[in-house]
Amino acid sequence: MPTVRRNSCEKIMGSEENVAKMQTGTVDRISELPDFILHSILSMLDTKEVCRASVLSKKWYGAWSSVPVLDFQLRYFQKYGNSLCNCGDNTLERYFGFIDKTMQRYSMQKYRITKMHLMLHKIDEKLVSLIDKWIMIAVQNQIQNFEIVCRGNYSLPEILFCAKSLKVLKCECVKLPYYETMELVSLEYLNFYLDTFDEDMLQRIISSCPLVELGIKRGPSDYCLVNISLPWMEKSTTSGTMQSNLQESPLQKFFYSGLGHHTLWPWNINVVALKNLRNLEIEYASITDNIVSELASGLVALESLVLSNCYNLKCIKISSNSLKQFRIANALFFIKVTIDAPKLLEFSYNTDIETSLSLVRVPDHCNAQFLPLDPDLLTTVRLVELKKFLEETNFFKSLVIQLPDPRKILVDEDVLRNTGTGLPYKLSELKLCRLCGKSARNLTEFSVAAFLDALFWCCHPDVLSLTTSLQNSASELILNDLKRKVHCYKHPLRSIELDSADCSSLLSEPSKIETRFRLSWSQV
The missing domain is CATH 3.80.10 (Leucine-rich repeat, LRR (right-handed beta-alpha superhelix))
Structure with missing residues (x-):
């Protein structure tokens, strides 16, 4: 190692011994992080992935056993391609057994639970007492954020509505019965989608809690939520x-669906x-x-x-x-x-x-x-209407166009050239999305050229952004056509340069990679 680099490492690591350990790969810097930082890292994973990470070292095992965020989802116990609704009894038994063992450990060690997501697809009367016990443990361990999705006949237990630490409650497809005792003094966010519920209970929750955000997802039943009278709403009646x-x-955000x-x-x-x-x-x-x-x-x-x-x-x-x-x-x-x-x-x-x-x-x-x-149909008439709309409003900075099926690109260039609508609209950004799937697979050099010719007749963007995937060649076809259009007789496109690339969602959504190119145009 060069002297300068060695001295720098020693300053950072603290000693020559640690430098030697780093060279041999024996130093695990991540494991030396304090527990609260490890908890922050593990909180971004679901509970099963956190469990797998525990085998890395004793430090990771200790952090895994006490991470305050629990995410229980059945899909992580399913084989790829199997339906969640048709999972076998063995899978359900392993899933519920894993939840029960985890909750028992947190109860015995009194580990704090700040957030818990519980996904239940199939339950029966035997499991009701187990679910009640899990919720009781979460309440006792100072739960702050609780989300439950249940595809069964399950009523939320009374102890949940006595959770003074609860700030966020999301519930879907469960029963909300009426209880006399309720102390949700910290509840700020409520989001619910309920098939059946007690109107008095729901009204009491919304009226008595310091809600900052409220989300209501309404089911298909006509009677659902019609008879609820909230403290900041006036119920509509036939007479007025x-x-x-x-x-x-104090409500600051309201969502209704x-x-x-x-x-x-x-x-x-x-x-x-x-x-x-x-x-x-x-x-x-x-x-x-x-x-x-x-x-x-x-x-x-x-x-x-x-x-x-x-x-x-x-x-x-x-x-x-x-x-x-x-x-x-x-x-x-x-x-x-x-x-x-x-x-x-x-x-x-x-x-x-x-x-x-x-x-x-x-x-x-x-x-x-x-x-x-109607982005799937790119015709001469639609292009003329789009250009006219942009010119009349003269307000829009960006335009978002989804890639149409190549068979639906029906543009007559001769008609466009003879349409006296003035110069192309000056646009800050043109966004091309859905550059994957069936439409992208059917692309050819001819269809890409027709697509871009039509758009550039309509507008001249300063920035062109492409949303595509790693596996797809749609963006490559578009870029190749753009290169051919530099100094092209059809379009005064002088140059194209890479502006930026956003891969932040690559892990969660591989089909979303946004690449931005800066286009330079000559005076028309």
Whole structure:
């Protein structure tokens, strides 16, 4: 080892002996980390993977046995390709046995449990007492975040509602019975999807806890949640609005989902009581134009508004002095959208090209993104409409286009060249996504060339981003075609340079690698 490098190592390691150990590979620096850092590392893994990591060393074994985050999921005990709903009795027996042994160890050693995720697909009466025992241990060990998904007839035990340390509760497909005793004094986040429940119990939870976030996922039953009266909501009735003495709520985030069933919006929200609400997200709900407009203007602290798959909306007006983020997704039947938001920083618009968009007091530096509907069909008419829409609004900074099936790229270049619509729209970024799967596999050099020719006729982006996978050649085809277009007679593309590459989601989502290229254009 060179003298300079050796001296540097000695300063870092503390002695020449440690340098020698590092050279021979006998020093395990990770195992020398304190327990709380090891716990932080292990908390990112599921419980079974944490168990496997325990064989690395005695230090890892000690950290594994006391990690405060427990994630129990049946899929980690299944053979690849098997259905979770049709798993065998042996698999279930091993799964429940693993949970029971783990919870018993935590009970005996009194290890703290900060977070627990319990996934149960099949239960019977014999297992109910076991699940109750696991929840009791979690409560006794100061549980803060508890999530349970249960595909069976299971009622949450009373002891859970006496957990003074509980801050986050997520429950799906379980029963929520009524209990007299309840001390959820620390509960800040509640997210539930329940088939059956006691209205009094649910109302009591929401009314008495210092909730900051509330998420409601509504089932397919028409009666579900219709009769609930919350302290900051007025229940809709046929004769009008049910009045009540409403108190100010600390709620800052509210999420409502009809889970694809387009359920009726059951409330009139009292905006005065929700003066602290900052985030509102509504999806799959038959909410009206007037209600959305009233919410946007009446919620004085609202900073983020998301409307997704709300098919009853046609003409909405958003007027807000506090709104910073506004997202519209899958707006199939929109006719007109008017936005008056002087503090708007981000705007995502996923609707039809023919929708009318009016902007009032929206800042020029707003990062506006347009995602046109029907991306699978790229025709001459659609391109002309898209270019016209971008020019008329003159507002969008980025455009997101999904790769269409090559057979649906129906563009007549002669018609485009003779269409007097002016120069291509100047765009900050063009994002090409879904560069994998069937559409990408069917790509050819001809279809890629036609696809890019059509887009570059419509717009000239400063940055081109490609979302693809390691195994797919779609991005390679696109890059090769771009190289051919440098100094091409069709497009004044001068050069292309790599700007950045984002592989942060490579481990969790191998199909998502985003590569950004900077394009330089000549004056047209």
